[in-house]
Amino acid sequence: MARRATNPASSDLDARKATILEAVVSEHIDTAQPVGSSSVASSADIGVSPATVRSEMVSLEREGYLAQPHTSAGRIPTDKGYRYFVDHLTSGVLGAVQQQQVSDFFANVRGEVEDVLEQTSTLLSQLTRYTAVVMGATHANSSVLSAQLVNIDAHHQLLVTVFSDGAVIKHSLTPNFDVNYETCAEASRQLNALLIGTTMETPVQVPSRHDHAAVLVRDAVAALHAQQPTADGDNVFIGGSSRVADSFEGVETVRKVLSILEQELLVVSLVEDMLKRGLSVAIGSENGFEPLSACAVVVAPVTIDGAPAGAVGLLGPTRMKYQEAMAAAGAVSQHLARHFGGDEENANH
Amino acid sequence: MARRATNPASSDLDARKATILEAVVSEHIDTAQPVGSSSVASSADIGVSPATVRSEMVSLEREGYLAQPHTSAGRIPTDKGYRYFVDHLTSGVLGAVQQQQVSDFFANVRGEVEDVLEQTSTLLSQLTRYTAVVMGATHANSSVLSAQLVNIDAHHQLLVTVFSDGAVIKHSLTPNFDVNYETCAEASRQLNALLIGTTMETPVQVPSRHDHAAVLVRDAVAALHAQQPTADGDNVFIGGSSRVADSFEGVETVRKVLSILEQELLVVSLVEDMLKRGLSVAIGSENGFEPLSACAVVVAPVTIDGAPAGAVGLLGPTRMKYQEAMAAAGAVSQHLARHFGGDEENANH
DNA sequence: GACTAGCACTCGGTACAATTGAGTGCTAAC
DNA sequence: GTTAGCACTCAATTGTACCGAGTGCTAGTC
Known part of the structure; x- marks a missing residue:
């Protein structure tokens, strides 16, 4: 048990084992069936008998590359077997x-x-x-090309932000005060000045005044920055x-x-x-x-x-x-x- | 065959048949299994023996409400059977x-x-x-609240249209001439004037001039109106x-x-x-x-x-x-x- | 005339045994 | 180290019998 060192760090198999493993994986990918020793032996370039293949398979199974659905069935690859297969794949070309x-x-x-x-x-x-x-x-790294506040009605404004990558993002605002057209336009102007050129992660100096336009600006910036760029x-x-x-x-x-x-x-x-x-x-x-x-x-x-x-x-x-x-x-x-x-x-x- | 008039227009069944049909449908909905005459007879308020139920079922099958997966199985509803069931459903209330x-x-x-x-x-x-x-x-019936043309770069502009229902729609323009900031702003101003208040189906009088701004405006309107509102x-x-x-x-x-x-x-x-x-x-x-x-x-x-x-x-x-x-x-x-x-x-x- | 008890019949599902065959692990010989 | 040979295992298939749910039909009852 301890004589033949099973080196767990080495993902390298001796050449024949590798060939066998690859044959099993690729046949199983094709057929979705467990693969037996004889079809591996006959397939490809293993000049070796089924019996030899079998003993190698036992060893591959011990090392975790293959598994057996039941005693008298062929082998199917484990995740580890697929991993080996993939790691040793020559990169293919599209048809x-x-x-x-x-x-x-x-x-x-x-x-x-x-x-x-x-x-x-x-x-x-x-x-x-x-x-x-x-x-x-x-859009984390895109900068703002335009930020516009549109007045839907007195209690609904829409912040429409256009980014340099062509993304358009909207955020609804629902202030608890009436907003008239002029206030909205003023806020829109300020937002545009404030946000253009920034990214979604750039900190922005928002106005600290308490007039309606300033509140709108603060809410709008907050809504924009609250957006998780990844999520x-x-x-x-x-x-x-x-x-x-x-x-x-x-x-x-x-x-x-x-x-x-x-x-x-x-x-x-x-x-x-x-x-x-x-x-x-x-x-x-x-x-x-x-x-x-x-x-x-x-x-x-x-x-x-x-x-x-x-x-x-x-x-x-x-x-x-x-x-x-x-x-x-x-x-x-x-x-x-x-x-x-x-x-x-x-x-x- | 012609004596007992099978009236195809009448979707009304005699009361007992209706009860039986409904019992079959609702039990099959519960169990996903074919329903037999005895379980119908025992279920609910049909004071009648399985034999009677059977003969009614034969008739229901002839009329297309029920079907039999195989000879010695119970009945399952056909689409027509479900239809009758649904049409005679008392509207329920959510739990x-x-x-x-x-x-x-x-x-x-x-x-x-x-x-x-x-x-x-x-x-x-x-x-x-x-x-x-x-x-x-x-958005077919929503009117335009704002239409803005944003200059992404010299060959890419983005028409951003905001509708009264809060929808924001973007359309890319890729003119085959260079667009500078002023031209874009001018086109944006014209578009805004042109489109505000219109719906996506309102015909719009586009400028017939040939300057760059006018071409942009025409392209933008065309892009907007090309959008199938339903599709x-x-x-x-x-x-x-x-x-x-x-x-x-x-x-x-x-x-x-x-x-x-x-x-x-x-x-x-x-x-x-x-x-x-x-x-x-x-x-x-x-x-x-x-x-x-x-x-x-x-x-x-x-x-x-x-x-x-x-x-x-x-x-x-x-x-x-x-x-x-x-x-x-x-x-x-x-x-x-x-x-x-x-x-x-x-x-x- | 409508209903139903009774009965023969049908047929899918299950349980069980027998058979098959693909595939194995082991061993002895090369 | 390799392999031919062989006994063994076990899923899958086949065949058989049987059960039982459910039917359609018929004859008798209310």
Whole structure:
């Protein structure tokens, strides 16, 4: 037991074990069935008999890469097995048809940023047959181009703020005094002067007077700054959630996954957590959400001019086609960056 | 065959048949199982033996109200059976706990209209355990309070229009000439003058000159008016889509329903179609979408001061608890109307 | 004439045993 | 170290019998 040192820190397997593990994983991804020793032995380039494969499999199982549903069945990969597989994956390339599909999409897409992101999420989910997530950039680093207070009626004003990234955010004010047109216009003027050029995180020197306009200005600034830039969820688009239903066979699993997807803030935090940890793939329990323990998540950041500008992601079963998914996510994230970044470059040029 | 006149126009059944049908429907809604003659006979106030019930059931089956999964099983209602049941339903009242829950929600809810509607859809789905739809009013009848053109950069302008119902809509302009700050400000001034007080459907006399500001104005008006007021889908909120997974047992049905729900425009057209036809319940094939043939949809319009201001809806299996669903949808729609209408009344007062 | 007790019949569901076969672990020989 | 051979395990399939819920029909009763 102690002789053959099992080195837990080493994630390296001897070459043959690696080949076997990879064969098991990729066949299981294709067939969704437990994989037996004979099909591994016959497949590919292992010039070795099933018996030898079996003894290697026993060892792989001891080390936690494989599991056996029951005694007389083949092996299926554990999360750790998938992890090894993914870590040793040569990065694939998107198929030509799909590449064309992506190019066509970005050549023809038009409309507001939100519409583009929404449609992108649908595209990505069609490309991969998995559920797709597309997140836009937070407005935290954008500066205010215009802030306007609109008088809806005497007790309702709307602060409409336009940011340099094209985002428009509104906040309702409901003061407990009557506001006439002039007061509102005056407050609007002050807000504009005060906020233009600031970001949502810049502290602002609000007027300390007590006249109605000043109160409106203070309330408006407070409303604007109260907004959690990360936690708004306005900028998250989930496409192809119906794919969840054909990724898992149990209705109960489908329900659990859907109920997570419903809470877009959870999805945002999951993706951001992955980006923060530098992960591009989270397998099973790695994603930290128990209801998603049957899922794998692939993410790719969208980077414009070196700055983070959102992310795209894919959610599928742990036996997802990682190579395809990563290729698709990567391609779409790059196209997105070019789509939005390219414009700005032209303009700044 | 021709003697006992089967009057197809008459949806009236003799009293006993009606009782039996209702017993079958309500028991099947509870148990999801085929209902046999003996349980109908023992249940409730039918002072009649199972044999009599059976012969009535044969007749009900011939008339299309009931169906038999197989020879030696009980009966299940057809869509027509559910329809009769629903048409003869005494309108129920929401349970006290749930009533309280709704009141609490509307007493505490705050935020922008969209947030309120979004949260309302979650509330409604929690109340009923079905998937909920909440639609806001179209902006077709709202008038423009403010129209502003913001210069993002030389080739990107943003038309930000604020409507009297508090809606803020943005449209990107990408002219093929450079726009400086003054031109943009001038166009903005003209747009404001031109659009204030109009609705999205009011024709507007645009300037016919060819200077840059005039072109911007024309493009902006065109962009605004190109927006389909019904087809925007910005105003639809679907809550509790994960409930679909426990409304149906087959994964395939779940997938089909989800894929319809993903297309919010379809949902909008379904609900609007029902409202137009004056239906409050659509059962099975009545909703006109084949993939939703296993679903029933309950809708309730939201009416503020007599004007349509949106709708709420519920989607569940055809064996849904219609009374509860209708009560919940009705209560929520009324609360919504009061929530948004009440405010305005105070303000107009 | 309407109702019902009685009865033969149907057929899905369950329980059980037998069979099959994919796949294993072990061992002895190469 | 590898592998052929073999006994073993166990899920899945098949077949059989049976149960029982529920039916339709008929003959008799009120």
